[in-house]
Amino acid sequence: MEKKVIIELNHITKSFDDEVVVDDLNLTIYENEFITLLGPSGCGKTTTLRMIGGFVDVDQGEVVINGKIMNDLPPYARPINTVFQKYALFPHLNVYENVAFGLRNKSDDYLVDFFHLEKAEPKVLKKQIQEKIDTAVKDALRLVKLSGFENRKINQISGGQAQRVALARAIINRPKILLLDEPLAALDLKLRQNMQYELKEMQKKLGITFIFVTHDQEEAMTMSDRIVVMKDGVIQQLGTPKDIYNEPVNRYVATFIGETNIIPGVYLKKNLVHFMGTDFECTGYTFNDNEEVDVVIRPEDFDVVDIKDAKLVGKVTESIFKGVHNELTVDFSGTELFINTYESYNVGDSLGIKVDPYEIHLMRVEGHE
């Protein structure tokens, strides 16, 4: 199936007071995809989102939406709606009026098109529009599971509910693109996890392109079709959650996406890598023979085995019980590795490990490019 491009960012650059926040960024976003901009605060992800939304002017480059350059178009003229970080609900209106706000303030001509109404007397038409808006508001509230909250004031609802109202207020306008600026950051863990699934479901159901900004890698992993990892206004890696987790392109991405071990090594020859004093088989990487590389192994990818079968033997220096698994820190004659295992070990125990060739990921050493 051919994917349709909905947004193109071409070489966009933005500085605030001489500080470059977004640096020559290129990104293509397809219709109906859930894409996440991931990075620590100050990496330019929110600025990128705000440039798409039209809240921040672009210094250089082009923002192309639906094939049209929209650099100079104000936010209200873009086919985009936003769920703001602190929801930005209108405190002088109740839940119902907040959700109806976007449609209520559109011209009648727009709404006739929007609801596919037949031409009729202005009076009749006005009444039809009112009914349609009423139905739309109720549908939107049902979608976010807030039926019955119509008359609540904004200060009478919880954070989770406010978040849903903000979502309903945005999707009722049937935007092509929905921008979400860390909308889950203020919610507690349980609620956040629920909302993650609900957002994903909603995105599939509505067929809207979701552009989501977060600093939470787990959130990004759970929901996204593709993740954009950013640092200092530059895209570090762009790919599916699986790609990014398993094949990080550099040390930054590897450490940002979950806990990991990065070990210096040498690529001896095809399918053979040397690190921690031992040769390991690896697969699928091509470097120069004897080139220095960084070896990435996720804590859960080690196989804990009997000491006689082990490739490496170390001593447990720390053991933390995490419920499902134990997080161990193990010292292998000077190199400390994080290892996750279902067995429990005490500090001081000896531990033997093996690694399957496909679990070993190699990265070019930074600065050697």
Next chain:
Amino acid sequence: MNKGFKIFAKPYIVWLALLAILPMFVMIVLAFMYSEGLSFEEAYFTFFQFQMLGEYSILTAFFNSFLYATITTVISLVLGYFVAYNVHKSKFKNKFLILTILILPMWSNLLLRIEALGNLMEPNNIITQWLNINGDLSIKGTMPAVIIGLVLTYMPFMILSVYTALEKIDYSLEEAALDLGLTPMQKFWKVIFPLSLKGVATGSILVFLPSMSGFAIPEFLGSGNILLIGNVIEAAFRNMDYNLGSLLSVILLFVILGALIIVSKVDKEGETLL
């Protein structure tokens, strides 16, 4: 610690009781009496003063007070809102400085300011002298003169109240309005103005009440042609008619009280009066 604070609060409570609460009761009592000034030797209770309320001059004074206060409030609201909104929107870093400049005249004495303004409204004033123009542009003693004086004096209260309300509006609400497809004009009327209404209410009360009850401005700028209720009260006390003065003051007090009760009904959180 708390006890210490309580002790320090006492002088003011005594002050309040002696100089505000007690006189108020005296005033209420005086309103129902006939007395020679404050000497109670030949005093007796009477409703005589209430007949005076029907007098043409007093009714006119009440009517004028409401009219002038209303006009002043409306003008201050329109002009003050523009000023407050523009200061709020300006990119100027030290907005406080602009506001200080606006309030600066309030730091000089009210009577002095009114006298100076009165001079500008005379046929021969400092400006005609400098520019060497002859020609009578004087408006002293007319309604516009008094209104100008009232607006100049009380508009800063409106500006400050509205400005405070505007500053409290979260900027993300404005972005949300634009995001939902509102033009900047719609955004103002649907989001900013409704959210600044509390400031408008506070400002209106702060302008309306002193405009209605004050006497110095109509006295100086009205040249005796314009009588507001404050002038009648002042004249009554000056002529030792404490009974009529008290009655009118008590009525005015109830009007003010009524206004405050209405406001507290409308604004249950009490933000307006802060």
